[in-house]
Amino acid sequence: MIVKELAEQLELKVLAGEEGLDREIKGGYCGDLLSEVMAKAPEGCVWLTVQGHQNIMAVAVLRDMSAVILVGGHSPDEDTKQKADKEGIPILLWPGSAFDLAGRIYAGLA
Numbered sequence: 001m002i003v004k005e006l007a008e009q010l011e012l013k014v015l016a017g018e019e020g021l022d023r024e025i026k027g028g029y030c031g032d033l034l035s036e037v038m039a040k041a042p043e044g045c046v047w048l049t050v051q052g053h054q055n056i057m058a059v060a061v062l063r064d065m066s067a068v069i070l071v072g073g074h075s076p077d078e079d080t081k082q083k084a085d086k087e088g089i090p091i092l093l094w095p096g097s098a099f100d101l102a103g104r105i106y107a108g109l110a
Contacts, residue, residue: 001024001025001108001109002021002022002023002024002025003020003021003022003023003025003046003066003067003090003092004021004022006025006046006067006092006105006108007021007090007092009108010094010101010104010105010108012069012092012093012094013092013093014090014091014092015070015075015076015081015084015091015092015093016076016080016081016082016084016085016090016091017067017084017085017087017088017089017090017091018085018090019085019088020066020067020087020088020089020090021090023044023066023067023089023090024044024066025044025045025046025066025067025109026042026043026044026045026066027042027044027045027046027109028045028046028047028048028102028105028106028109029041029042029045029046029047029048030047030048030049030098030102031047031048031049032049032050032051034051034055034056034059037049037059037063038059038062038063041059041063041065042063043063043064043065044064044065044066045063045065045066046065046066046067046068046069046092046105047059047060047063047065047067047068047069048069048071048094048098048101048102049068049069049070049071049098050070050071050072050074050098051070051074052070052074052075052076052077052080053076053077053079053080054077054079054080054083056068056076056080057080057083057084057087057089058083060084060087060089061087061089065089066089066090067089067090067091067092068084068089068090068091068092069091069092069093069094069101070091070092070093070094071094071096071097071098071101072094072095072096072097072098073093073095074093075093076091
């Protein structure tokens with residue numbers, strides 16, 4: 001599945017990084033502690049987090065992620081959106097919990 005398909009199926013709002021909507025999703029990761037995400041998130045994953053600052057894009061680039069999904073109604077700051085556009089890594093928004101979204105993504109990828 002690619003990021004665009006996931007966004008359409010789950011009605012995720014695409015906020016930035018539209019150039020990367022054709023990235024393939026190879027898995028997922030949930031977490032908010034950046035050092036843990038840097039160490040354990042698999043390449044090609046979609047990352048579910050509440051963090052909205054620019055450092056999330058540095059982690060997403062480092063781990064070659066397919067997309068970052070901000071959950072719980074959180075939004076990124078303007079610098080983060082600009083970095084996502086520059087790197088071509090989509091930032092998607094989900095108003096509900098990470099738990100609920102992770103289950104829906106897993107069911108779709110399994």
